[in-house]
Amino acid sequence: MQFGVFTVGDVTPDPTTGRSPTEEERITSMIRLALKAEETGLDVVAFGEHHNPPFVPSSPTTMLGYVAARTKRVILSTATTLITTNDPVKLAEDYAMLQHLAEGRVDLMLGRGNTGPVYPWFGQDIRNGIALAYENYALLRRLWREDVVDWEGRFRTPLTGFTSTPRPLDGVPPFVWHGSIRSPEIAEQAAYYGDGFFHNNIFWPKEHTQRMVDLYRRRYEHYGHGPADQAIVGLGGQVFMRANSQDAIREFRPYFDKAPVYGGGPTLEDFIDQTPLTVGSPQQVIDRTLGFREYAGHYQRQLFLVDHAGLPTEVVMEQMDMLGELVVPVLRREFAAVRPPHVPDAPVHPRVVARGGTSVPGGSAATMAVSR
Amino acid sequence: MTGRSLVIVTAGLGQPSSSRLLADRLAAATERHLRDSDVDLHVVTVELREHAQDLANHLLAGFPSPRLQDAVDEVVGADGMIAVSPIFNASYSGLFKLFFDILERDALAGVPVLMGATGGTARHSLALEHAVRPLFAYLNAAVVPTGVYAAAEDWGQAGVPADATLVERIDRAARELATAMAGRQPQPRRDRFGQPVEFETMLRDIRRPGGGSHGQT
Numbered sequence: 001m002q003f004g005v006f007t008v009g010d011v012t013p014d015p016t017t018g019r020s021p022t023e024e025e026r027i028t029s030m031i032r033l034a035l036k037a038e039e040t041g042l043d044v045v046a047f048g049e050h051h052n053p054p055f056v057p058s059s060p061t062t063m064l065g066y067v068a069a070r071t072k073r074v075i076l077s078t079a080t081t082l083i084t085t086n087d088p089v090k091l092a093e094d095y096a097m098l099q100h101l102a103e104g105r106v107d108l109m110l111g112r113g114n115t116g117p118v119y120p121w122f123g124q125d126i127r128n129g130i131a132l133a134y135e136n137y138a139l140l141r142r143l144w145r146e147d148v149v150d151w152e153g154r155f156r157t158p159l160t161g162f163t164s165t166p167r168p169l170d171g172v173p174p175f176v177w178h179g180s181i182r183s184p185e186i187a188e189q190a191a192y193y194g195d196g197f198f199h200n201n202i203f204w205p206k207e208h209t210q211r212m213v214d215l216y217r218r219r220y221e222h223y224g225h226g227p228a229d230q231a232i233v234g235l236g237g238q239v240f241m242r243a244n245s246q247d248a249i250r251e252f253r254p255y256f257d258k259a260p261v262y263g264g265g266p267t268l269e270d271f272i273d274q275t276p277l278t279v280g281s282p283q284q285v286i287d288r289t290l291g292f293r294e295y296a297g298h299y300q301r302q303l304f305l306v307d308h309a310g311l312p313t314e315v316v317m318e319q320m321d322m323l324g325e326l327v328v329p330v331l332r333r334e335f336a337a338v339r340p341p342h343v344p345d346a347p348v349h350p351r352v353v354a355r356g357g358t359s360v361p362g363g364s365a366a367t368m369a370v371s372r
Numbered sequence: 373m374t375g376r377s378l379v380i381v382t383a384g385l386g387q388p389s390s391s392r393l394l395a396d397r398l399a400a401a402t403e404r405h406l407r408d409s410d411v412d413l414h415v416v417t418v419e420l421r422e423h424a425q426d427l428a429n430h431l432l433a434g435f436p437s438p439r440l441q442d443a444v445d446e447v448v449g450a451d452g453m454i455a456v457s458p459i460f461n462a463s464y465s466g467l468f469k470l471f472f473d474i475l476e477r478d479a480l481a482g483v484p485v486l487m488g489a490t491g492g493t494a495r496h497s498l499a500l501e502h503a504v505r506p507l508f509a510y511l512n513a514a515v516v517p518t519g520v521y522a523a524a525e526d527w528g529q530a531g532v533p534a535d536a537t538l539v540e541r542i543d544r545a546a547r548e549l550a551t552a553m554a555g556r557q558p559q560p561r562r563d564r565f566g567q568p569v570e571f572e573t574m575l576r577d578i579r580r581p582g583g584g585s586h587g588q589t
Contacts, residue, residue, distance in 0.1 A: 131584030134575055154579060184564045185574060192571035204435050215565050223571070265432030274437060 001335050002346050003328045004044025005037055005320070006079035006236060006303040009057035012310035015258040020310075026056045027063070029313040033306075034067040036317055038074040040324025046079035046109065046303055051118050054260075061094040068102035075348065076102055079198075079236075079303065080111025080179045083140070084132040085122035087156060091136075092143035092164040099169040104349030109177040109198050109234075110137060112186075124155070130185045131155075137176075137189065144173035175347045177234055177301075180212065187212050191219030191231070196346065198234035201276050201292070202305055203261055209235065209276075210295040217297065232346055234301035235292055238277045240311075241322045245280035251315075252279045259309035282326040289327075290334055298339050300346035302331070373412050376553050378402060379450035380417040383457040383468035390490040392419065394522045394542075395456040398488055401546030402454070402553075409554045416450070418443045420467050427470040436474065448479045448561070452553040455508075456488035459496040459521075463503040464489070472507060481512040482559065484552035486545050487519045497521035514556075516548035 009030050013020040021029065030047060037045040045067065049060045057063060064076040076098065081091065099106045112133050113119070116126045124132060135153045142149050143164040152158040168174065177196035180186035181204060190197040197216040199209045213233055220231035240255075242248035249268065256268045256279075271277050278288040293299060306319040380399055384391030395417070403413045420427070426440040436444060447453065457468035472480075487504045491497070500519035508515045518541060526538040578584035 128584065130574075131578035134578050134584065138575070154581065184568060188568055188571050188574070203433070205438075208435070211565050215568060219568060219571075262433045266429040266437070270429070270437065271433070274435075 002043040002301045003331060004042045004303050005033060005306055006046035007033055007307050008048040009055050010308050011054040011056060012260060014310040014312060015254045023056050032313060035070060036320040038071040040320050042324060044075045044077050046077035048079050049082050052115060061098045064098055065101055075105050078108045080109045082113045083110040083136050084112045084129055085119055085124050088136040088140040092140055095174050096166050096168050099174055100166055104169050104351035107175040109179045111179040144168050172349055182208055184215055187216040188219055191216050192223050194225035196232035196234055200236040202236050202238040203275060205274050206276055206295050213296045229297055230344055233296055233299035235296055235299055236303050236305060237289060238305040239285045240279045241282050241285055241319060243281060245284055248279050255309040255311055282322055285327050286330050289331055298343045373410050375412045375414060376451040377414045378452045379447050381447060381453060381455045383420045383465045385421055391456040391458050394488050394490055395454050397542050398454045398486055398546055401542050402549050405547050405550035406554060411554050416446045418446055420471050424467055430474050451558055452484040452549055454486045459489050459491040459499045462499055483513050484549055485513040485515045486549040487515060489521045492524050494523040514552060516545060516552055518545035518548055520545045
């Protein structure tokens with residue numbers, strides 16, 4: 001099983017000081033998060049992609065390329081890559097390039113983006129969100145799997161005799177996760193292709209996660225990729241830890257109360273009760289996270305959100321240390337102890353496997369998603 | 373004897389409120405008419421006052437508390453609805469609107485609805501027609517022709533008998549609702565998770581201009 005962190009890269013004032021980080025500081029803090037993930041033995045770091053303030057990460061492969069050069073082991077991913085407003089041709093090129101630079105340590109998570117005004121800035125319309133996700137991804141797959149592509153669709157100019165370069169490293173395209181909170185069409189898409197499905201599992205009650213994952217698993221089996229419990233599932237989770245849980249609550253509360261997503265709404269206590277948000281001791285984070293499989297089944301990837309709502313970078317680094325030292329080692333052991341042998345690991349590039357891999361034993365190139 | 377479910381949604385603020393009082397009388401009259409048609413009525417009441425904070429939280433957080441979800445489920449699963457709001461500033465109250473704003477698209481499509489409203493004077497009675505009816509028309513609900521507005525004077529004044537026309541209007545509106553509910557078979561709800569559409573069907577659908585659903589996040 002893989003463990004990691006994902007970040008949206010929001011520039012939010014620290015509510016305890018009123019000070020906003022500069023864009024440079026926020027970009028640097030994202031890089032520090034990624035390097036810390038490697039240092040603390042996590043398996044994955046995933047960057048968001050946004051094209052509107054208050055977010056900084058508009059250019060994920062530039063940032064991930066930099067991280068690739070400064071790390072050896074951690075898998076570089078996205079959360080999410082906008083399959084709707086990016087040209088699939090450029091995505092095919094950029095992520096194949098990144099794959100070469102990172103020697104295979106790359107996968108990506110596709111999402112649609114839910115900010116209406118962003119779409120027209122890129123010549124699109126949010127009302128075509130699902131259609132864009134379907135058509136663009138169908139093209140992206142072909143660009144990675146066929147050397148010469150002739151193509152015509154609804155949303156971009158036709159291609160005649162086009163070859164996307166560089167070709168995927170060793171001819172193996174990056175593994176793809178599809179992320180969605182509540183659109184069954186996206187769970188269906190992930191299932192159809194036998195790709196991974198990721199639910200962010202934060203900000204919402206677990207029932208949202210459960211019904212999406214359950215649909216994806218059923219349909220994965222329906223489309224003939226294997227039994228439902230061998231489908232490739234990833235989950236998010238949001239945590240804030242201190243050795244003493246009351247300290248965690250006290251320190252996190254001002255950040256929660258003013259957070260861009262839920263500030264001014266439910267109380268911290270209600271939010272902890274009604275969503276997977278965990279604010280408390282490392283042991284509480286361990287217990288809560290182990291409980292995710294009760295509604296999502298045995299899954300392959302767990303990503304934590306630890307760095308939003310204006311939390312100072314140093315505090316985030318402390319969270320990373322606790323994850324790496326106190327939480328993830330226990331989770332690895334406890335998840336592995338009850339995991340049936342037929343449940344696969346998340347697919348990684350054969351070169352990652354050859355180097356000893358970043359996931360626990362059991363993963364292999366044989367589980368790499370097949371082309372169809 | 374067949375059965376139908378009726379949900380009362382009231383945005384009255386007092387306890388008891390005149391909106392609740394009106395809603396209860398509308399429900400009792402509806403039950404009477406349905407019994408005449410050999411239909412057994414099951415009535416559930418949603419007092420929005422009890423969900424005011426949860427509604428505001430839903431607006432900000434994007435999901436309902438478990439208690440609010442239960443209330444939404446009652447409304448979404450009902451065969452008919454009686455919806456009553458006090459009239460504030462020539463329209464339904466903000467609390468009333470908040471509740472209907474959180475329902476999913478098509479949640480009330482085709483559902484028979486009887487609308488009621490309360491206010492201090494009869495001068496606000498057309499708010500039912502220019503504010504409440506368009507709201508439910510937009511939601512594709514099947515609003516019955518008669519809406520019932522009850523002003524303070526309709527409930528009776530010392531020395532004057534309660535306005536007989538209120539009783540008549542309640543009866544007429546309830547009969548319309550009962551007829552609509554009795555004539556409409558309970559609708560199975562399409563479950564997008566329980567009965568998924570084949571991917572290749574959806575992929576074909578998106579190829580035509582305007583095709584494909586908008587979806588949610």
